[in-house]
Amino acid sequence: MEQLQFEARHLVPRAARHGNAFEETIERLLTSIKLGIFAVGQKLPPERELAEMLGVSRATLRDALAELQKANYIEVKRGRYGGTVVASNAPAAQGPNTKPDPAELEDVLTFRQVVEPAAAALAAEASLSPAARNHLLTALAEVSAAPAEHFRPKDARFHIAIAELTGSPSLVAAVADVRARVSNLLDLIPLLPPNLEHSNEQHKEIADAILRGDSEAARRAASHHIEGTANLLRGFLA
Amino acid sequence: MEQLQFEARHLVPRAARHGNAFEETIERLLTSIKLGIFAVGQKLPPERELAEMLGVSRATLRDALAELQKANYIEVKRGRYGGTVVASNAPAAQGPNTKPDPAELEDVLTFRQVVEPAAAALAAEASLSPAARNHLLTALAEVSAAPAEHFRPKDARFHIAIAELTGSPSLVAAVADVRARVSNLLDLIPLLPPNLEHSNEQHKEIADAILRGDSEAARRAASHHIEGTANLLRGFLA
DNA sequence: GCTATTTGGACTAAAAACAGTCCTTTAGAT
DNA sequence: ATCTAAAGGACTGTTTTTAGTCCAAATAGC
Structure with missing residues (x-):
């Protein structure tokens, strides 16, 4: 194995697509919240903009947002000056609790x-x-x-x-x-x-x-x- | 504008998906060739493996490979011990020739x-x-x-x-x-x-x-x- | 020469993702 | 009170992508 560790297949471009767009979008939104990029109480960009930023369709983004809403990470208000807000009672981190590699x-x-x-x-x-x-x-x-x-x-x-x-x-x-x-x-x-x-x-x-x-x-x-x-x-x- | 340059929307996770999977795959294969990760005359991994590495289905990978073959970047041989090889006469870089931002x-x-x-x-x-x-x-x-x-x-x-x-x-x-x-x-x-x-x-x-x-x-x-x-x-x- | 096995080639049905369109709600402005 | 614009909500048809299956070719080893 030692001679092979520098073979092309071991450094080829990593998979860019981790799972499907839907799951990846959830993951990235969650990460943005944890990084404080979207702070508690702060409004997320409108769906149409956010979808474009993330490079997914609005439908896919909405599926992801619905999931986060169900899990109480965000709160959604309709109407002008409405929007999506990071919930103050967002669940704490629920990592797998397994020691990392x-x-x-x-x-x-x-x-x-x-x-x-x-x-x-x-x-x-x-x-x-x-x-x-x-x-x-x-x-x-x-x-x-x-x-x-x-x-x-x-x-x-x-x-x-x-x-x-x-x-x-x-x-x-x-x-x-x-x-x-x-x-x-x-x-x-x-x-x-x-x-x-x-x-x-x-x-x-x-x-x-x-x-x-x-x-x-x-x-x-x-x-x-x-x-x-x-x-x-x-x-x-x- | 000055006050806005540090707003969340300007640093939100960049779009992970650039165009569709097909185009992105072409792009990444081409990049790997230009980086010498796949050197001229060298065999690429079998389609089934390469597809998994890149995180796309074999069908999509094959579409991309067909395109590269049409453009003379690679040569393909069937059968056992066959495979895909970076062509020695691969076209030179044909960048857009426009000065970058x-x-x-x-x-x-x-x-x-x-x-x-x-x-x-x-x-x-x-x-x-x-x-x-x-x-x-x-x-x-x-x-x-x-x-x-x-x-x-x-x-x-x-x-x-x-x-x-x-x-x-x-x-x-x-x-x-x-x-x-x-x-x-x-x-x-x-x-x-x-x-x-x-x-x-x-x-x-x-x-x-x-x-x-x-x-x-x-x-x-x-x-x-x-x-x-x-x-x-x-x-x-x- | 066979043959086993690895590789690319081709097809299909299902699922995912998309673009586009229209609806509904809502707060501020008039 | 009404209107308007900006936001989320919902639906449709199309395209892309996938997983799975089977076929076809070719060669090292017997």
Whole structure:
């Protein structure tokens, strides 16, 4: 087997279609909620727009939304100025509770350590508009103020916000994607108040470095922060 | 507009489905050929396997393959020990020849500068099996020996091989993906012999640093190499 | 030369996904 | 009070995609 591990079939483009469009759409909407991209109480884009964003027909999107509604993740109101809203009583994560494949764990942590510190460094190097600075500060304030049970989405949102400051859509996508996988892992372990506090301090450090344009400090702080989470995950899951 | 650039709708999960399964499959097969994942003269996996890898039905895969066959990208032989082979006279890149969106250009170059030097550094840090070392050396030898008209796929394959040494599937995927986008851009500009020679020297430097485990040198060499290509692309396309 | 087996080739019926159209509800504006 | 526009809700016919089955070709090994 050793000689074969670098064969083409082992690295060929991964299947782009995971299950059918319907299931994939549910999955992606759920992920967006968990990442805080759609925050609790916030309105989702209108169905017609959302369908186009996700690259599925409105019929398929509606099937997925109906499913989420049945599971109490969202609430739907008709009429002008109506829309779909993330429910405040959205069910907590109900992961399979099975320890993940160790290879998947290492892959996520490795890739995260690649993209997130780089994003922080690039954000610090960028010339930030007032709106951008405000975006980061808002995300920071929200995660700091969040009660424990709403911490994870706000935390994710903050990390993604950093990537957004870089102006690179690919980097944003990579960070969002890796953060979704991290969130799934974090759902398997307890959220301890000391860790939460520590995270908030580190978030502030990262944001400060970015806002004062200190690229190396931003990279270091982000790297350090991420290594902390990595150790936590390895400790509980390895 | 300034206040809106960080709204959820601008960062929501990108459409996963680009066009229909048929077109997407053609696209991905073509990309795999251009990336040297399926090299000229090499057999593709059997249809039944390939279909599963790509996450489409065999019927859809076959439609795509028929199209590629019509366009002379592949040759098909029936019977046991038959199969599908990348044609030696595969048409050259026939890009739209339109200058890309400058934002797309910067996005690709930024993201590449994030993932590839990191991959080189991680590869240098990894404890490499003899098979792994050999994999890198083979890729290096093939790109060095390639005539100009077959340089690009071998070049891509070398860069991807580095990522493979890290053992992180996500990093491999990210590098392969970004390299596909770079290749599309490179198709728009001339391939000059001096650049080609220079590339080969830099490839050797990177490989050497990786094989002797010098992580920082590997990162620097990769970063430098990539910056060269970036400048070339900016010069021609910006 | 047979033959077993692996491969591509072809067809069908069912399911999924789509585009398009029209309906219903609703809040703000008039 | 009425109207209007923006949102979700529902239906239809068509196209795409799939899973499954069987056929046809070809070659290494006997």
